[in-house]
Amino acid sequence: MLETLNLASKGKYVPKIREHPGVKAIQEALGRATEMGRPVCYSPGTQSLYSTKYAGDTAAALTILGYTAQEAVKTGADLIVGISQPTVLPVAEEVVRQAYKLESREDEYVEGETVRFYSPNQWGFATSYVGMMHREKAAANFLFGGHAAEAMVIAENGATVGAMQIAGSTNVYQLPFFLVSCEYTLIGEDEYAAAAYLSTDPSQKGIVFGQDLAKLITIGLIVLGSVLATFGNSAISSLLSM
């Protein structure tokens, strides 16, 4: 991974990442919201930036938020970001403010309204976010980052208000809920890859290529380990359990 990152950052090999339909759909959803004159809602999840398990998800969700905010400003769609974790609040505010600034539209960023803090409590956040979607008649809803049991409540209410929904999660227990409720779902590490895809930094693409190579090596080890184990050799499993 470090080697592919190094090659990409030096410009020796910058891999081309296939565009995910879900990422492409962000544009479509923003365009739809602009045409309808209704806002788009964004949740970067209910997990903090120092959560052991979901910090990566929150970081990826904030990268996607930066892109979404910038595109929303370009298309003229109103953006509302719902925040659950206090540690995410200042970062999300900075990400969105930066996106407005890049498009020279800082005046459209409304302090306390564009990025709204709701509640660190899972259900407190869910009710606030759902209420906001209903009141504001959201045209699109983006759910990224770490979500838990509130995922179903938010996504189904999003479908009820007729919002076009795009979600991404690495929580395998919530993925089925997003899959049935949302138009597009970024499954597992697709969310991380999307963040790298949207980044303008070539080294981000390099590390995604390294990630794919690591996956190929893992598949190779699984196949080899299965064959060896069939013949009574546990070398691979012993190596991996060291």
Place this chain on the structure above:
Amino acid sequence: MSNVSKQISSIVLVVVSLVILVDFFWANPTLKSLATDLNNWAVVIGAFALGLGAYSLLTRHSKRILQKKESWIFSVLLLATMFLFIATGLITGSVTSDEYNFIYALMVQPLSSALYGMNAFFIASASYRAFKAKNVESGLLLVAAIFLMLKNAPIGEAIHPILPQIGSIFWDFAGATGMRAILIGIGIGTLAIGLRIIIGQEKTPLGGAE
């Protein structure tokens, strides 16, 4: 955030990440103590951030009340509840006191349980939409779902003993292998994003510095 601040933040991020990572692999008492201190700092900073969140709620809802915006009465209710909890905690001196637990058990817990329970109805409505056999994929999803429901519901066994067994095949082979493949991908993806943060390539935690 200015460039100097961003650079300082990047250095802090890289150093802290490396200390925590190295401590995980290398049992060194000095490093262990440093990593514990850093983790404690994270908790303290998190507590300060909670104050920031409370301030954000207070200013936003105060404005709504003063300007008598739509549904401003709910803002009054929100702030009153927030101050009730704060006052109870401060007066009793503990968030584990009987008084604090009493209002928590009467307000937060029943509401949370009710919302959690509502998931059952949302699952039903989502399933109804998802199980419409519009194409081959949704048709397959429908067939798999029927067998899984027959595996879990007692009626499946009552109709024919083979039905739960077919459901088990879907669950044990297709479901478990698919889930493991996703988990392996997530594991490698997490490693990659962690690496990006440690070497300072991932700028988002610093406020979108790209």
